[in-house]
Amino acid sequence: MTSLMVNFGGLVLMAAIVAWFWWPGSSKNQADNSEPSQHHH
Amino acid sequence: MTDRLHNAGTQVHLAVSGASCASCVRTIEQALLSVEGVTTAHMNLADSVATAGGQADPDSLAKAVSSAGYSAHVLEDPDTAQDNKDAEDKARYRTLLIKMTVSLGLGIALMVWGMGFGGMMVTPANQLTWLVLGGLTLVVMIFTGGHFYSGAWKAFRHHNANMDTLIALGTGTAWLYSMVVTIIPGALPEMARHVYFEASAMIIGLINLGQALELRAKGKTSEAVKRLLDLRAKTARVIRDGEEQDLPVEQVRKGDHIRVRPGEKLPVDGVIAEGETRIDESMLTGEPMPVSKKPGDDVSAGTLNTHGAIIYEATRVGSETALAQIIRLVKKAQGSKPEIGRLADRISSVFVPSVMLIAVLTALVWYNVGPGPEIVHMMVAATTVLIIACPCALGLATPMSVMVGVGKAAEYGALIRQGDALQAAGKLSLVILDKTGTITEGHPAVTHVHAVSGDQHRLLCLAAGLEQHSEHPLAEAIVTQAREENASPDAVEQFEALNGQGVQGTFNGTVVRLGNRRWLEAAGIDLSVLADEAETIARQAGTPLFLAEGDRALGVIGVADAIKADSAAAIRRLHDAGVRVMMVTGDVETTARAIAEKTGIDDFRSSVLPEDKARIVEEMRQQGYVVAMVGDGINDAPALAAADVGFAIGTGTDVAIESASITLMRGSLHGVPDAIEISRATIRNIHQNLFGAFIYNTLGIPIAAGVLYPVWGILMSPILAGAAMSLSSVTVVTNANRLRLFKTTLPKGGNP
Numbered sequence: 142m143t144s145l146m147v148n149f150g151g152l153v154l155m156a157a158i159v160a161w162f163w164w165p166g167s168s169k170n171q172a173d174n175s176e177p178s179q180h181h182h
Numbered sequence: 183m184t185d186r187l188h189n190a191g192t193q194v195h196l197a198v199s200g201a202s203c204a205s206c207v208r209t210i211e212q213a214l215l216s217v218e219g220v221t222t223a224h225m226n227l228a229d230s231v232a233t234a235g236g237q238a239d240p241d242s243l244a245k246a247v248s249s250a251g252y253s254a255h256v257l258e259d260p261d262t263a264q265d266n267k268d269a270e271d272k273a274r275y276r277t278l279l280i281k282m283t284v285s286l287g288l289g290i291a292l293m294v295w296g297m298g299f300g301g302m303m304v305t306p307a308n309q310l311t312w313l314v315l316g317g318l319t320l321v322v323m324i325f326t327g328g329h330f331y332s333g334a335w336k337a338f339r340h341h342n343a344n345m346d347t348l349i350a351l352g353t354g355t356a357w358l359y360s361m362v363v364t365i366i367p368g369a370l371p372e373m374a375r376h377v378y379f380e381a382s383a384m385i386i387g388l389i390n391l392g393q394a395l396e397l398r399a400k401g402k403t404s405e406a407v408k409r410l411l412d413l414r415a416k417t418a419r420v421i422r423d424g425e426e427q428d429l430p431v432e433q434v435r436k437g438d439h440i441r442v443r444p445g446e447k448l449p450v451d452g453v454i455a456e457g458e459t460r461i462d463e464s465m466l467t468g469e470p471m472p473v474s475k476k477p478g479d480d481v482s483a484g485t486l487n488t489h490g491a492i493i494y495e496a497t498r499v500g501s502e503t504a505l506a507q508i509i510r511l512v513k514k515a516q517g518s519k520p521e522i523g524r525l526a527d528r529i530s531s532v533f534v535p536s537v538m539l540i541a542v543l544t545a546l547v548w549y550n551v552g553p554g555p556e557i558v559h560m561m562v563a564a565t566t567v568l569i570i571a572c573p574c575a576l577g578l579a580t581p582m583s584v585m586v587g588v589g590k591a592a593e594y595g596a597l598i599r600q601g602d603a604l605q606a607a608g609k610l611s612l613v614i615l616d617k618t619g620t621i622t623e624g625h626p627a628v629t630h631v632h633a634v635s636g637d638q639h640r641l642l643c644l645a646a647g648l649e650q651h652s653e654h655p656l657a658e659a660i661v662t663q664a665r666e667e668n669a670s671p672d673a674v675e676q677f678e679a680l681n682g683q684g685v686q687g688t689f690n691g692t693v694v695r696l697g698n699r700r701w702l703e704a705a706g707i708d709l710s711v712l713a714d715e716a717e718t719i720a721r722q723a724g725t726p727l728f729l730a731e732g733d734r735a736l737g738v739i740g741v742a743d744a745i746k747a748d749s750a751a752a753i754r755r756l757h758d759a760g761v762r763v764m765m766v767t768g769d770v771e772t773t774a775r776a777i778a779e780k781t782g783i784d785d786f787r788s789s790v791l792p793e794d795k796a797r798i799v800e801e802m803r804q805q806g807y808v809v810a811m812v813g814d815g816i817n818d819a820p821a822l823a824a825a826d827v828g829f830a831i832g833t834g835t836d837v838a839i840e841s842a843s844i845t846l847m848r849g850s851l852h853g854v855p856d857a858i859e860i861s862r863a864t865i866r867n868i869h870q871n872l873f874g875a876f877i878y879n880t881l882g883i884p885i886a887a888g889v890l891y892p893v894w895g896i897l898m899s900p901i902l903a904g905a906a907m908s909l910s911s912v913t914v915v916t917n918a919n920r921l922r923l924f925k926t927t928l929p930k931g932g933n934p
Contacts, residue, residue, distance in 0.1 A: 144550075151546040155539055161341055162535035 194240045195257040196232045197267065198247055199274070200333055201225065206252065209342045213250035217242055227581045229267070229513075231257065251336025251346075271397055278394035281326035286387030288322045289901075292380035304367045304375040312364045312377055319357060319379040327353065327386035343534035345572045349389060351538070352568035353382040356900060359561045374555035378565075378900070385569055385904035392908025396578070396915050410509045410592070413484035418449035421493065438496045442487045450483045450499045457492035461485050508847075511599065512592050537571040537883070544887040552888075559888075562897060566886035570903035571879060575910040579871035582918035587864030590924060594856040595848040603843035606827045607861035610761055612807035613854060614799060614821075617767035617774070619814045620831050620851065621781060622743040626656055628663035629724050630740030632715045639669050641737045645729055647672030648685050648696050656727065656741050657685070684727070696729045696739075705733075712738045722780070723773040750781045752851035755927055757782070759858055762807070766790045766798055766821075795821035812846075812854055829854055852928055859926040867921045871914045878910045 201210060207225045214223035214234045220243070221236035232254065234243050240256040247254035292315065296302040304312055324331070330353075333346035360377035367375045420429050421439040431449045434440065439455060442448055448461070460472035463485045472488045475481060481494055484505040500506065541564040548560035584601050591598050598604050615621055633641040646664030649657035650671045664671060674687040674694065684697015695702060699709060699716065707730045709716070715738050716726040724742030728735060753763050765786040767774050774788035787798060795811070799821050802809050811818065811825035822828030822842045830842035831849060846853030886903055890896040 147549055148546060151542050151549075155542050158535055158538050158542070161338075162343060 192237060193233050193235045194238065194243055196234070196240075196244055196247060196254045197257050197270075198225065198230050198232050198252050198254045199270075200252040200329060201227060201230060206344050209250050209337060209340065209344060210247055210252060213246045213340075214243055217246045227578060229585070249336070250340055250342075251333045275394055275397050278390050278397065282387050282390035282394060284387075285322055285326040285383045285390065288319065289380045289382075289384030289387055292319075292383065296380065302377050302380070304363050304377060306367075309364060309367065312360075312379075316357070316361050316364050316377070316379055319360075319383055322383055323353060323357065323386060326383075326390060330386070330389075343538065345534075347534055348537060348568045348572050349385070351541075352565045352900065352903075353385050355561060355565050355568070356385075357382045370557060371555055374558045376558055378562075381565070381900045381904075384901045388901075388904040388908045389572075392911050395908075395912045410484075410505065410512065413447070413505060415447040415449040415483070432500065434496055434499050436496055436499055439493055440496060441491065441493050443491050444487055444489055446487050448481055448483055448485050448487060448494075450496045451503045451505075452481055452494040452496045452498070454479050454481060454492050454494045456494075457490055459490035459492050460488050462488050508592075508597060511597055512588060514599075533571075533576075533879075537568065540571075540883060540887065541565075541567040548888065552891075559897065562900065563886065563888045565900045566898050566903045567883055569900050570882040570886040570898070570907055572907045575875035575878060575914045576872070578911055578914050578918075579875050580868050582915055583864050583867040583871060583921060586918050586921040587860055587867070590864075590921065591844075591857055591860045594853065594860065594926060594928070595846060596853045596857040596860070597845040597847060598857070599843045599845075603827050604861050605865055606808065607810070607844065607857050608865045609808045610810045610827060610858055612762045612764060612802055613756055613810045613812060614764045614766055614795075614802065614825070615783070615851070616795070616811075616813035616818055616821075617765055617777065618743060620812050621749045621765065621777060621783075622745050624743065624814075626659045626725075626741050627744045628659050628739060629722065629742045629744055630715070630719050630726075630738070631663070632712065632739075633737035634711055634735060635737075638737070639667065641729060641739070642667060642669035643672050644674075644689065644694060644731070644736070645696055645727075645739055646670075647674040647689065648677065648687050648694060651677040651687070652679055652685050654679070656725065659741050660727075660739060689731070692732050694729070694731050696727055699726070699728060702728050702730055702735075705730075707733050707735055709735050709738075711735060721776055723776040745777060745780060746850065749851050751929060752855055753782050755852070755855035756858070758927070759855055759862075761858065764802070766795050793820070796824040799824040810854065812851070813842075829857070856926045856928055860924065863921060863924045867918060871917055874917070875910065875914060878906075882906065 198210060201207065207227055210225040210232055211223040214220050214225075214232060217234070217238050219236045219238035220234045223232070223234050225232040232247065244254045244256055327349070330346045330349045333344070334350035337344050337347055356378040360379050360382075363370060363375050363377055415431055417428050418431050418434045418438075419426055419441045420434060421441060426441060434450050440449065440452065444459070454475055454477045456477060458474070458476045461475050461481060462472045463482065475492070480497075481492075482505060483498075483503040498504070501510075544567050545560040545564040548563050549556050552559045584604060587604055588598050588601075591604075598607075618624055631638045631642060635641075642660075642664045646661050646669060649660045651674070661671070672689055674689050677685065677687040679685045680697070680701070683701035684695060686693060686695040686697075688694065695705065695707075702709060707728075709728055712726075712728060712735055716728075719726040719738070719740035719742070722740070722742065724740040727739045727741060729737050729739065756763050762785070763783050765774065765778055765783045767777075767786065767788055768790055771788040774786045777783070778786045790798065795813070795818060799809055799811050803824075803826070809825045810827040810829060811821045812829040812831055813822055814831060822830060827844060828842035829844050829846055831846045831851070831853070844857055846857075882903070885896075886898050888897050
């Protein structure tokens with residue numbers, strides 16, 4: 142049970158990192174007018 | 183030139199603190215670009231100055247940078263900001279040292295305490311002690327590493343991640359885990375009740391140490407600019423309303439008359455009104471010999487009056503002086519990024535979030551397949567990955583080297599406009615030289631004096647006696663030569679100049695003539711004894727002038743636009759560097775061939791019209807050459823622009839700096855091989871730095887993640903990772919500083 146929770150938690154964390162830093166709507170990408178299509182094709 | 187520089191004044195410079203890595207650069211540039219009206223943004227990590235171009239309110243720019251997680255204030259005058267920055271750096275250095283001492287002190291004390299009192303394991307007996315120590319650690323972490331946490335938070339809010347993020351996560355994880363162990367040890371297996379408070383404190387201490395060392399080394403790289411700034415005089419002896427007064431240099435106005443005594447520095451640019459002197463301009467031009475100046479000649483701020491007392495009229499003051507413009511130019515170039523540096527920026531922008539993913543993944547792998555106690559191993563490995571992956575070395579690799587390289591070039595009298603030119607200069611395979619003023623002096627001089635009687639001194643006295651009345655450039659060359667050889671002009675009377683033929687007069691009652699062959703032969707003078715000598719002069723691209731007394735030929739003087747004494751040597755250096763050399767000239771083929779042979783030029787194009795030069799540059803580029811064009815910067819502007827690297831060559835300070843990517847302040851061609859060699863050394867240095875930084879990260883991360891564990895049982899400690907990370911930036915900075923010792927192959931006797 143603990144093992145399942147730790148693994149699930151890790152995966153959720155990784156998904157959160159991707160979402161926060163790479164999601165198309167994040168402010169970073171809006172300001173990034175030099176390479177607008179880098180992270181979302 | 184001044185107007186153009188003033189138009190560039192819509193740039194706002196901000197002193198930024200808290201930026202430490204390539205990700206920060208990107209964050210700051212993006213923050214500036216997001217402000218309305220900003221068209222360009224550039225952050226230079228090496229001197230911590232951000233520059234925004236366009237029409238924006240300076241305060242809103244500072245606010246934008248602050249909200250991105252850094253503190254910033256507007257630099258009113260970037261020229262004088264250096265002094266403030268020095269003081270700030272010193273204060274920051276002291277602060278960092280204090281913080282380092284406190285955090286390292288706590289870390290070491292905890293380690294010693296742990297070793298001496300039964301380890302770092304939490305037991306019911308020492309639980310309370312650890313709780314107190316944990317609280318103490320938190321206080322120390324906030325005091326000595328608070329800037330990491332606030333920086334990380336601000337970046338996080340903007341969906342960004344930087345070096346601060348990694349440090350904050352790494353030390354935060356270690357502390358949080360230790361706190362859980364201390365408060366609820368029962369929640370974890372006995373083996374896992376280990377605290378890592380000392381790791382958090384030590385890591386922050388080591389990174390502070392690294393940043394302190396970095397700060398010190400950075401100061402050294404801007405020495406080139408500091409040296410230029412030091413050239414400025416503080417006061418000027420101004421004559422106003424017939425009264426002399428010492429005024430601060432800022433109060434000197436255009437049109438003021440200034441007295442400068444021997445041994446004093448000139449405070450502003452101007453024109454000599456009274457007195458003659460020799461002025462040492464080596465600080466601006468690299469030219470080692472003091473230059474003679476007489477009334478009407480231009481003089482520049484920062485140069486040294488070595489000889490006589492002069493009074494001169496100020497023509498350019500304050501930020502308009504040539505010196506101020508040079509300082510501005512060098513600073514701008516030092517802050518610019520060559521192509522290679524932008525690659526590092528792109529990589530590091532995705533680097534930090536990727537590292538965070540790797541850290542989580544590492545933790546999961548350790549948890550699932552690692553040996554017990556799993557929870558300890560997963561925490562240690564993830565923390566170590568976060569700490570070792572800080573891309574600070576990557577962010578410093580390029581700007582540090584560019585800064586040193588551009589400064590080094592300035593030392594040799596080569597002003598580089600942008601980092602791109604620095605990179606391109608290293609790749610040159612063909613240098614195209616303009617003839618007049620580039621290979622040659624640009625003004626005629628006497629190259630041959632041949633007297634039938636053998637008495638050349640006598641010949642010069644007579645020739646100078648005739649020519650001293652003439653305004654012609656050839657006459658000037660002869661009079662100058664006579665003066666240099668102490669040949670006093672004879673008293674020639676009834677002087678007469680015959681346009682296109684020569685000059686004549688009477689000396690001791692006899693008619694004397696100096697002029698071209700056709701004119702003298704028409705006057706019935708037999709010049710056959712001088713035929714051989716005249717042929718030699720012509721073949722060497724000179725103009726023969728014959729001198730006759732009555733109907734007797736006395737001798738011949740060759741006047742030519744002389745090849746600069748060091749042109750051949752400089753061209754040899756270009757060959758040594760593996761660069762092909764070509765000349766373009768408007769002269770006829772015989773002259774061009776003669777010059778090419780004399781200087782060792784590989785190839786030449788003669789009878790070239792100025793507008794064709796750019797076409798030739800383009801043609802050679804299409805043949806696959808990386809082409810440099812060297813010219814005087816005004817007539818050659820299109821060719822300079824068409825070339826991969828344009829070198830404007832100029833003696834003294836009256837050069838059109840804006841027309842070329844590199845300006846040679848000294849008239850010598852040696853500046854070209856100097857720039858090429860410095861550029862190659864700089865790019866090599868950048869490669870070493872980038873290679874080192876990449877290797878460090880690519881090797882460091884898997885080791886930190888524990889790939890060596892299954893084989894040798896090695897798992898790196900987070901403390902070691904912190905030390906290694908600091909070491910990597912110190913190594914990059916030190917390597918860049920090594921470039922300061924670089925010397926070009928410029929022969930001895932040159933300058934510097």
